[in-house]
Amino acid sequence: MVSTPPLRLTERIPADLPLVVHHNVRKRLLVYGSAYFAWCLVLLGPAALLVPTTAGRGVIAVVVAGGCLVPVVGFLLGVYLWALASRGPVLAAGPDGMWVKCRSVPVRAVWLPWESIELVSRSRWWAFERMIKIRPRDPDIRRQFGPAGTFDATIGWWYFGPPLSALLSFTDRAESEVLAAIERYSAGRLT
Helix, strand or coil: CCCCCCCEEECCCCCCCCCEECCHHHHHHHHHHHHHHHHHHHHHHHHHHHHHHHHHHHHHHHHHHHHHHHHHHHHHHHHHHHHHHHCCCCCEEHHHHHHEEECCCEEEEEEEEEHHEEEEEEEEEEEEEEEEEEEECCHHHHHHHHHHHHHHHHHHHHHHCCCCEEEEECCCCCCHHHHHHHHHCCCCCCC
């Protein structure tokens, strides 16, 4: 096992490296907003059509439940988009290493020199979100992320993605450009 020196943690990924990737909230809002609108139509459309013709208790219950779910899901979508937009860059990389998100709540990013990274791999999250995940040489590195790191490794993973990862969908740079730069800087650690 490789012993890792204390990590440099920050609340916001610095933008002073050759490769800096930012979220494109407009693209994400367009896709997620369209999916949300379609979900609202599927949920409330048939029930709203049935209410005037059949005012049974079951139909009214579906309309009321759907009417309560729509703002709740809309609120969660808004919080998700706000959290992504307020974090700053998704990732930053250069010849010496990379900055990447290590905790979501509260937001923290970590500087990892290339020597402390064993592997950078491509992955998908929630079926369509393209991302990269970083596997450090020292598996105990996550202990330095604090108690909220445990939250991220469990519950937070479902909402914000795994720790030591970066979403590449809906960013200001093409995925191929980001992967090519990481391949160039990481000396063959990208798979």
